[in-house]
Amino acid sequence: xxxxxxxxxxxxxxxxxxxxxxxxxxxxxxxxxxxxxxxxxxxxxxxxxxxxxxxxxxxxxxxxxxxxxxxxxxxxxxxxxxxxxxxxxxxxxxxxxxxxxxxxxxxxxxxxxxxxxxxxxxxxxxxxxxxxxxxxxxxxxxxxxxxxxxxxxxxxxxxxxxxxxxxxxxxxxxxxxxxxxxxxxxxxxxxxxxxxxxxxxxxxxxxxxxxxxxxxxxxxxxxxxxxxxxxxxxxxxxxxxxxxxxxxxxxxxxxxxxxxxxxxxxxxxxxxxxxxxxxxxxxxxxxxxxxxxxxxxxxxxxxxxxxxxxxxxxxxxxxxxxxxxxxxxxxxxxxxxxxxxxxxxxxxxxxxxxxxxxxxxxxxxxxxxxxxxxxxxxxxxxxxxxxxxxxxxxxxxxxxxxxxxxxxxxxxxxxxxxxxxxxxxxxxxxxxxxxxxxxxxxxxxxxxxxx
Amino acid sequence: xxxxxxxxxxxxxxxxxxxxxxxxxxxxxxxxxxxxxxxxxxxxxxxxxxxxxxxxxxxxxxxxxxxxxxxxxxxxxxxxxxxxxxxxxxxxxxxxxxxxxxxxxxxxxxxxxxxxxxxxxxxxxxxxxxxxxxxxxxxxxxxxxxxxxxxxxxxxxxxxxxxxxxxxxxxxxxxxxxxxxxxxxxxxxxxxxxxxxxxxxxxxxxxxxxxxxxxxxxxxxxxxxxxxxxxxxxxxxxxxxxxxxxxxxxxxxxxxxxxxxxxxxxxxxxxxxxxxxxxxxxxxxxxxxxxxxxxxxxxxxxxxxxxxxxx
Numbered sequence: 100x101x102x103x104x105x106x107x108x109x110x111x112x113x114x115x116x117x118x119x120x121x122x123x124x125x126x127x128x129x130x131x132x133x134x135x136x137x138x139x140x141x142x143x144x145x146x147x148x149x150x151x152x153x154x155x156x157x158x159x160x161x162x163x164x165x166x167x168x169x170x171x172x173x174x175x176x177x178x179x180x181x182x183x184x185x186x187x188x189x190x191x192x193x194x195x196x197x198x199x200x201x202x203x204x205x206x207x208x209x210x211x212x213x214x215x216x217x218x219x220x221x222x223x224x225x226x227x228x229x230x231x232x233x234x235x236x237x238x239x240x241x242x243x244x245x246x247x248x249x250x251x252x253x254x255x256x257x258x259x260x261x262x263x264x265x266x267x268x269x270x271x272x273x274x275x276x277x278x279x280x281x282x283x284x285x286x287x288x289x290x291x292x293x294x295x296x297x298x299x300x301x302x303x304x305x306x307x308x309x310x311x312x313x314x315x316x317x318x319x320x321x322x323x324x325x326x327x328x329x330x331x332x333x334x335x336x337x338x339x340x341x342x343x344x345x346x347x348x349x350x351x352x353x354x355x356x357x358x359x360x361x362x363x364x365x366x367x368x369x370x371x372x373x374x375x376x377x378x379x380x381x382x383x384x385x386x387x388x389x390x391x392x393x394x395x396x397x398x399x400x401x402x403x404x405x406x407x408x409x410x411x412x413x414x415x416x417x418x419x420x421x422x423x424x425x426x427x428x429x430x431x432x433x434x435x436x437x438x439x440x441x442x443x444x445x446x447x448x449x450x451x452x453x454x455x456x457x458x459x460x461x462x463x464x465x466x467x468x469x470x471x472x473x474x475x476x477x478x479x480x481x482x483x484x485x486x487x488x489x490x491x492x493x494x495x496x497x498x499x500x501x502x503x504x505x506x507x508x509x510x511x512x513x514x515x516x517x518x519x520x521x522x523x524x525x526x527x528x529x530x531x532x533x534x535x536x537x538x539x540x541x542x543x544x545x546x547x548x549x550x
Numbered sequence: 551x552x553x554x555x556x557x558x559x560x561x562x563x564x565x566x567x568x569x570x571x572x573x574x575x576x577x578x579x580x581x582x583x584x585x586x587x588x589x590x591x592x593x594x595x596x597x598x599x600x601x602x603x604x605x606x607x608x609x610x611x612x613x614x615x616x617x618x619x620x621x622x623x624x625x626x627x628x629x630x631x632x633x634x635x636x637x638x639x640x641x642x643x644x645x646x647x648x649x650x651x652x653x654x655x656x657x658x659x660x661x662x663x664x665x666x667x668x669x670x671x672x673x674x675x676x677x678x679x680x681x682x683x684x685x686x687x688x689x690x691x692x693x694x695x696x697x698x699x700x701x702x703x704x705x706x707x708x709x710x711x712x713x714x715x716x717x718x719x720x721x722x723x724x725x726x727x728x729x730x731x732x733x734x735x736x737x738x739x740x741x742x743x744x745x746x747x748x749x750x751x752x753x754x755x756x757x758x759x760x761x762x763x764x765x766x767x768x769x770x771x772x773x774x775x776x777x778x779x780x781x782x783x784x785x786x787x788x789x790x791x792x793x794x795x796x797x798x799x800x801x802x803x804x805x806x807x808x809x810x811x812x813x814x815x816x817x818x819x820x821x822x823x824x825x826x827x828x829x830x831x832x833x834x835x836x837x838x839x840x841x842x843x844x845x846x847x848x849x850x851x852x853x854x855x856x857x858x859x860x861x
Contacts, residue, residue: 229846306661311746315561317661317683317718379861387662431640435681 102157104540109161111491113463115180119166120156121497124540129493132162141155159342159545161501164534165463166491166509168471168484169201169498172444173282173371174347174419175266176303177203177234179225180218181210186223186424186518188234191444193516194422194544195232198444198472199500201532202233202480207244208269214239214250221387223260226377231543232536235478240281240292243347244270249281261314263479266293269394272330273299278333280340291369291477294333295477296354297395301325306435308381308396318383318434321396323351330354334361334368345372345477346370348421350395352405359414369477371419372406374450379403379523389430389437390523393423396439408471411460420447421484424519442522445515448502449529456504459531482539494522497540506532516549556668556675557847560686560726568729568733574846575694575839579627581618582842585699592621595852598643598651599665600679602628602658607813607837608678608688615844621852624649634716639663643670652852656680672716674851682716688812691843693730695832696767698839699808704731709761711737711793712771714822715744719812724752737761738793741782742773749777762802769810770795773820785818796822800830808832 104121111117111129120128173197178186188205195203206212206220213222219236226234238255242248244267255262267284272278272294281292302325307313310318330346334357337344346358349370361368375393380400383391391397409415423440430437451470455461461469467487474484483498484490491499510527512520536544543550554567567587581587597616600608609625616623626646639658646654656664661681668675679685696703708727714720714736718824724734728751736743747754755761762768773793775786784788790796795809800822803809809821809831817823826833 149563175753311749313743314746314750315721317681317721319682322745377692387665431638433639433658433666435660436639 100404104157104159104537104542106159106161106166106501109164109166111166112334112467112487113165113541114436114458115379116162117491119491121537124497125231126491126493126495126497129180129491158536164501164503166499166501167199167463168487168490169485169536170199170470171474171478171480172200172203172420172422172447173345173417173474173478174268174373175203175205175444176208176221176424176440177205178424179209180221180424182349184518189223189229190516190518191231191422192226192231192234193549194444196536196549197200197516197533197547198446199448199502199536200232200444200500201483201500201536201538201543202235202475202478203444204235204237204478206268207237207239207262207266210414212239212243213237214244216251218256218261219255219262231549232538233480234263235264236260236266236481237262237268237293237518240265240267240272241277245495246272246274246277248340249277249284252281252284252290253288253314256290263288263290264293264345265290266295266347268293268295269469271295271297271299273329275332275336277339279336282337282344289479291345293345294335295328295347296326296329298328299469301328306392307384308398310381310399312381312384312385316387318384323353323398326351326395327353327357331357334348334366337368338364338366341367343367343369348373348376348395348419349406349409349415350376350398352402355405355409355414358376359409362414369416370414371417371474372410372415373421374447375523376448377403377406377410377440377454383523387434389432389434390521390525391442392434392437394439405460407454407460410455411465417469418447418451418475419474420444424517425521426519430521431495431524440521442512442515442517442519445517446510446522447531448526448533449531452504452531453529461528497537499537500533501535503534504534508532554777556664557686557851558664558668558675558677559684560689560722561684563686563726563729565729568726569772571690571843571846571850572694572697574692574850578845578849579839579842581845582838585636588618588620590620591849592616592619592852595621595652596650597621597623597653597848598646598649599623599625600646600654600656601626602663602709603679605657605679608657611837611840612678612843612844616848618853620721621848626762637837639666640670645666647671651716653848667737672839676847676851679718681718683718684722685718686722686726687840687847688719689726690847691836691840692723692769692810692812693726694843695810695839699832699835700726700766700806703727706732707735707764708732708767708769709735709737709765710769710771711758711775711795713742713773714747714771715742716777717771723769724750728752735761735765739789740781742777755809758799759802765803765806765807767808767810768795768803770821772812772814772816775816775819790819793821794820795825795839797824800825800828803830810836812836
C-alpha cells in the first residue's frame with residue numbers, strides 16, 4: 100500500500116527548494132525546506148494513508164535535485180509479444196522508469212501485431228504486472244499493419260487497455276482514403292491517429308537521408324519530401340474531417356514548417372520529435388555502423404536546428420523516444436541488412452538537456468511540458484499533470500521524477516536496463532541523471548535504481 | 551600504403567599513396583613481361599577472395615595478381631557456402647580470421663560491407679566493389695591505363711558518361727582522378743545523377759556532344775536495362791540516342807582522346823561496337839593493367855616492400 104514519502108529540498112520545475120509530502124498517491128503538502136512544520140502534515144497524512152498501520156515516512160534527500168512531472172513517451176517499442184530477445188514489457192518499462200518515465204505508449208508492430216483487443220489487453224496486463232510505469236498500448240490502424248483494411252479500432256478502444264492512440268508505425272498509412280477513414284472513425288472515441296509519415300514509393304530501398312552524403316556513400320536516399328508530402332496530405336485530411344492527427348518522429352525542417360502552417364489553420368495536428376533527431380546528424384553514417392541506422396534517417400545540422408526551434412516554440416508538441424531495441428544480429432551486419440532503430444528511454448532526458456536546456460531553448464517548465472504534460476494531453480493519460488502550472492500543487496497526482504542536472508555520465512549500454520544495447524550514444528558524455536521516479540506516489544526508482 | 555591497412559575507398563587516398571600504387575604497378579607490369587611471371591614476395595601469405603556477388607573478371611584478376619606474388623589464394627564464394635544458408639557477414643569474418651587470412655578481397659552488394667568487415671578482421675581488407683559505393687582498384691587501374699597511354703593524369707579532362715547514380719566505378723574514379731589532378735566532368739540524364747552531386751568536385755553536363763570535343767578521356771559506364779523499368783529513362787533507344795557513344799560522336803573527340811569502359815559492356819546501348827573495338831579504346835589494356843595494379847595493392851598492403859616500408 101502507498102506509504103508516506105517526504106522529498107526534502109527538491110526544486111519543482113527548477114524553482115525554489117521545497118519539501119514535498121506525498122500521501123495517498125498525491126501531493127499532500129508543500130512546505131519550505133527544512134521547516135519543522137510539515138512534521139504534523141506527515142503525521143496526519145500517514146494516519147490517513149496507511150489505514151491504521153503506522154509506519155515512518157520514507158525520507159528522500161532531494162537537495163539540489165529538480166522535480167519534474169513523470170515523463171510520458173508516446174512512442175516506445177517494447178517488442179513483446181514476439182521479440183522478447185530484444186526487449187520485454189518488463190525490461191522496457193524498467194528502462195522507462197530509470198529514464199524518468201511514468202507512462203509509455205507501446206507501439207503496435209509486435210508479433211502478433213497489436214491489431215485486436217486481445218493483443219492490446221495482453222500488453223496492457225503485462226504492463227500492470229511489471230508495475231514500473233503505466234503501459235498504454237497503441238493499436239494498429241490496419242490489420243497486420245498491411246495498410247489495406249482497418250483493424251477493429253473500436254474493440255481496442257473499449258477493451259481493458261482503453262486504446263486511444265492508433266498507429267501503423269514502421270509503416271505509413273499511405274492510402275489516402277484509408278487514412279481519411281481512420282481519422283474520421285476514431286472521432287467516435289476521441290482517438291488519435293499517429294502517422295509514420297513516409298511515402299513508400301519515394302523511399303523504396305532507402306537507407307539514409309538523401310543528399311550529398313548519401314551520394315558519396317552509395318546508399319539509396321530517403322528524401323525529406325517523402326516525409327513532408329505525407330504530413331501535408333494528412334494535415335489537410337485532418338483539417339477536412341476535423342479529426343486529431345499526431346505526426347510521429349518529425350525529422351526535417353520542411354516538416355516543421357508544414358506543421359506550423361497546419362496549426363495556424365487551427366487544425367488538430369500534434370507532433371513529436373525524437374531525441375536522436377535533435378542531436379545526431381547524417382555524417383555519422385560514414386562509419387557504415389548500423390547503430391546509426393534509423394527510420395526516418397538522421398538528417399542534417401540545419402534539420403536538427405529547425406527541430407530544436409520547433410520544439411522550443413511549441414510547433415512540435417513533445418519529445419518521444421522511438422525506443423527501438425534490436426538484437427545484436429540485427430545490427431552487427433552490413434548497413435543495408437540491418438534493422439532501423441535505436442534505444443532512447445534511458446538517454447532521452449540527457450539528450451533533451453544537451454540540445455534544449457544548455458542551448459537556452461527550454462527552461463525546466465518547458466522540459467516538463469514537452470516530456471510530460473504535452474504527451475499526456477495527446478495520449479489521454481489520466482492521473483498525471485496535464486498542465487505544468489499544476490505540478491507539485493497540493494492534491495495533484497504524485498507522479499514525478501527527480502533529476503540531478505549537475506551530474507554527468509558516460510553512456511554505457513552494459514549498464515542499461517534494456518535487453519538491447521543499440522544506443523548511438525555509447526561512450527558519449529551526457530548531462531543529467533535520474534535519481535528517483537514516483538508513479539502515483541509509489542517509488543519506481545530510488546537512488547538511481549529500480550525499486 | 552600511407553597510414554592505412556585497408557583499401558576501402560579512393561576518397562581518402564592521398565596523392566602520394568595513389569602515386570605509390572601507380573609507380574609500384576609499373577614495376578609489377580614488368581613481371582608480366584619477364585620469362586618467369588612470378589615474384590616470391592608474398593610466399594606463405596594467404597589472400598582470400600570473398601565474393602558475395604558473382605564477378606568472374608574481378609575475382610580472376612585478383613587471383614592472378616596474388617598468385618604472381620606467390621601468395622596462397624582461397625576463393626570463398628557466397629554461392630554454395632554457408633553464406634547462402636544465412637550465415638552473417640560477421641560470422642564469415644570470424645571464420646576467415648580463424649583461418650589466418652592476411653588479406654581479404656571483398657566484393658559485396660551492400661555499400662559499406664568491406665568497412666564493416668575491416669572492423670572485424672585483423673588482416674587487410676581490399677574493397678573489390680561494394681554496392682553502389684566504390685571500386686577502388688578499378689579506378690586505380692583506370693588511372694594507370696590513362697597514365698600509360700597519355701603519359702600523365704594531371705591536367706587532363708576526363709568525362710564520365712552514364713549511370714553515375716548506381717556506379718561504384720564512377721565514384722572511385724571521381725575521387726582518385728581529382729586527387730591526381732584531372733578535371734572530371736560527368737554526363738548523364740539527370741535521373742542517373744545522385745542528388746547532392748553539386749557538392750562533388752566535378753563538372754556536370756546533360757549534353758554529351760558539347761563535352762566530347764573538350765575531353766582527353768571518355769569513360770563510358772555500363773547502363774543496366776533494368777533501370778528502364780524504374781523510370782530512370784524511357785527506353786533503351788532513347789538512352790542510346792542521347793548518351794550512347796557511337797562512331798559519329800566518337801569523331802567529335804580530339805585525335806588523342808581515349809575511350810574507356812570498365813566492362814562488361816552493353817554493346818549497342820552505351821557504346822557502339824565500332825568504338826569499343828577502335829584503336830582509341832583501352833578496354834583490353836584495362837584488363838591487363840588490372841592485374842598489375844592489384845599486384846601493387848596487395849604488395850603494398852601486405853608489407854611486401856622493404857624498400858618503401860609503410861606504417
